[in-house]
Amino acid sequence: MESLFRCPLCQGPLDRQDGRYLCPKGHSFDRSAAGYVHLLPPNKMHSKDPGDDKGMATARNRFLSADHYRPLCDALSELAVKYAPDTVSILDSGCGEGYYSAAIYKALVQAGKEVKMAGVDLSKHALKRAAKREKAAEFAVASVYDIPVADQSAHIILNCFSPLALEEFQRILKPGGVYFYVVPGEKHLWELKEVLYENPYPNTEKLTPYEGFTYLEVQSVDGTIHLPDQQTISDLFQMTPYFWKTPKSGTEKLAALDTLDTTISFRIHVFRKD
């Protein structure tokens, strides 16, 4: 079956076979037992274990599996169904452990679409879980700044809290293709931040017009979630950038909590490639 991925060595198309991917020039890439493939060239590997580490991937996987972010997932699935043509190729850039990729894939299939779904991430720990979530989708270790996907081959790209690689998204999207960019709203995780910091700052919300793209809509997803135990609070904390920049006093206050109710607030910016 022809893959959405291309050969990282010669840029030729990749054929997805049992246990491996093969290009016409004979470059072969084994799929791991979990089902993902490593397509990051060794000279592009700047660390032995790039991307989210095992602990972070486990925390994200446990938190998302409990459906605390279900409203965002549902909104993304609905948008995907709305914008997808009947036969659709979709890329989740910085897909993490595949919570959104798998749900969007299922929603598109359920809507009667013929779907090619691929995800890339630097973290093999995250991809192990992604590949298990949805066996019909394909997942590769790769950088979002050098995505092993051919020019003008995707109808939809999703970027949910992952690095922004606009030039690559521009290159990969078909003309008229759609880009979903998920960013935090002003009060996202406000009550969590109130525990961590003396003077928390709200996130800045702004429109971000990008050359070569037209704004279609911005969808808001707002709510409150109940974190029922310390494990869940700690899992969420590890998923946030605050994990790396919180003073010890804040971390200790958070570690002493048994439960926490906090605001969630996402903005999905939807663009069409001109």
Ligand SMILES: C[S@@+](CC[C@H](N)C(=O)[O-])C[C@H]1O[C@@H](n2cnc3c(N)ncnc32)[C@H](O)[C@@H]1O
């Ligand atoms: C905040 S997580 C978001 C994951 C997923 N989209 C989600 O919302 O659950 C950011 C992800 O980006 C990945 N990442 C960071 N830098 C990357 C890069 N240059 N190329 C590919 N993935 C990268 C990390 O490994 C991590 O899985």
Ligand SMILES: [Zn+2]
């Ligand atoms: Zn090749």
